[in-house]
Amino acid sequence: MTSAARPVLIVAEQLDAAADMVVDQLNQRDIPVIRFDAAVFPQQLTLTAGHGSTELGWTGVLDDGHRTARLEDVRAVYWRRPGRSAIADTVPEPYATWAQNQADAALLNLLAALPGVRWINNPHHDRIAAHKPQQLTTATHCGLRVPRSLITNDPKAAQAFAKQIDAPIICKPILGGRLPVEEGRSLMVATHYVNAKEFDDSIRTTAHYFQEAIDKAYEVRLVAVGDQVFGGTLHTTSERARTDWRTDYKHIEYGTTSVPDHIIYGVRRFLAYYGIVFGSFDFAVTPDDEWVFFENNPAGTWAWVENRTGLPIAAAHADYLQGDTE
Incomplete structure (x- = not known):
């Protein structure tokens, strides 16, 4: 297969503007694209992959019922916030959760095992790269300035930090995401200013991430x-x-x-x-x-x-x- 005919896999939710824009750019270059959401696996996407005793990689086929891609021909994967594998409603718990974990692992780990494939980004690496406390350490080693920061559940430590900073401080989530408030609604926990004079034992409820306000x-x-x-x-x-x-x-x-x-x-x-x-x-x-x-x-x-x-x-x-x- 010629290089120009090797497909790119776009793995993203159906309604994703970024994925749409990348697909459009690849289409303009006549690069074959197969786009799907991981949530359609295994009910609407068929995966068959094999590995021989002396082969250098997995070979097989991805088939969504409309287009197919041979795994050995894939040139790149754009893994863009896809959903989790969806198991048929007829499968009861705890087997449904077990089956979902199996499907998630099979799809991601098989794609990650393909040799010579470019990734934006390999989710195995993304998980580590998303850790905010480590990001500050890494950024500092890379020569970037970061805010002075404290993670604690100790109100006295938080008060001491505020005294040391002697300037406005903010509090932000350590882990991103939204809180489900009620069906159909969610709440984003935003970065917000805090008053050190109001610090009390409620800080012990969980870990708090404080930073100097820049x-x-x-x-x-x-x-x-x-x-x-x-x-x-x-x-x-x-x-x-x-x-x-x-x-x-x-x-x-x-x-x-x-x-x-x-x-x-x-x-x-x-x-x-x-x-x-x-x-x-x-x-x-x-x-x-x-x-x-x-x-x-x-x-x-x-x-x-x-x-x-x-x-x-x-x-x-x-x-x-x-x-x-x-």
Whole structure:
């Protein structure tokens, strides 16, 4: 099979703007694409893979009923927040959960075992790269400035940290995600300012993640894809948005910025440390033009950055997934 005919697998939810944009870019390049959500496996997607005693890799077929891909021909996988495998309702518990775990492991681990396949990103690496406490350590080793931070369930330690900082501090989740409030509704726990005078034994309820509040001229959603780096700026015009821009999209003005060389170098080192090629990084830029790293989401959103700024992020994904076409 010629290189141009080797397919790219896009594994994403059906309604995903980023996946749509990457598919469009690959179609423009005449690169075959097979897109599916992992949630359709095993009921609507058939996987058959074999490995001989002397073969170098798995061979077989993925078939969604409309298109097929030979595993040995796959050139790249874009693993973009797919759902979990869905087991037929006729399977009772605990067997349904067991079967779901089997299906999840089979699909992901077989694809991960294919030799020479490019990934954005391999989820095995993503899981480690998403750990926020380790991110601060890694970012510091990579030459990036980070906020002074404390994780604790001890109110006295939190009070001592606030006294040491002697400036406003914020509290943020250690682990992302939303709280299910009621059926059909969820609640995002946003970054928020805290008053050290109000610290009490309620801090012992769980681990709290405190940071010094960084004085921001603006924020940057920095998107890195392979060797390409894009800086989308967020100038906030309300106090809510300045604290956590995700809580007040109406008061954000979007733009672009060039990324300083030392930040590009640090971001590339950061990605290399985790063995990933994509990241959505959050930075603050201070009034003194110093960049401060907050966190990286290895499966973060970026379609809104391209849509509001015109930065060619989808094309950068296609560049990487296409790879060598010779």
